[in-house]
Amino acid sequence: LEPEVPFKKATFGMGCFWANDALFGGQQGVLRTRVGYSGGTTPNPVYKKMGDHTEVIEIDYDPTTITYKQLLKLFWDNHEYGLTTIIKRQYMSLILYHDEEQKRIAELDIKIEAGKRNEKLITEIAKAGPFYPAEDYHQKYRLQKHQWIVEELNITPDQLQTSHVAAKLNGYVSGVGKHEDMKKDMELLGIPEKIASFVKIQFLENEGGAL
Ligand code: MHO
Secondary structure: OOOOOOOEEEEEEOOOHHHHHHHHHOOOOEEEEEEEEEOOOOOOOEOOEOOOOEEEEEEEEOOOOOOHHHHHHHHHHOOOOOOOOOOOHHHOOEEEEOOHHHHHHHHHHHHHHHHHHOOOOOOEEEEOOOEEEOOHHHOOHHHHOOHHHHHHOOOOOOHHHHOHHHHHHHHHHOOOOOHHHHHHHHHHOOOOHHHHHHHHHHHHHHOOOOO
């Protein structure tokens, strides 16, 4: 059930990574997600000591289903602390590009976005360097609120960072994505009935709410 299709990576900082994990996980074309620390120079960052790193989400996406430009739209529209006020590096607005094409698209898109908003944006655009995965308890944080699901599906700590199913469920329990897609995925991914009906209720409860 883990899709083995060619994928690209995208990395963004846009506030506390718990929310972004759910936001991107629920999107069609997003294959897997993981949260961690990146963008800085401090060796071996951890949550309590991340130094000059930023909380980021690392996304594996299928570019034939969702484009980098579409990911950027979600990026601009979902900042916890906005795009104009400078805040601590932990939560800064950050695009870490993985290739020249992403760089070009991001550098163009920030101009378009700044024009639309008629404001100067604080977002930094830089080349992706080492990514340090965050501690297990930060991965799929919304899903881990329902430990019984993690247990019944035998999702291991590693799989919290690598599993397509975990990414989807983490998004859907948070009410992210389209209701139709959620229902289809429950079937497609073979989610047991008890879990699927629970996820559907959570989806409806949280749909449109804050992440
Ligand atoms: N305000 C959040 C931040 C967590 S996030 C991983 C809290 O409850 O600690 O930065």
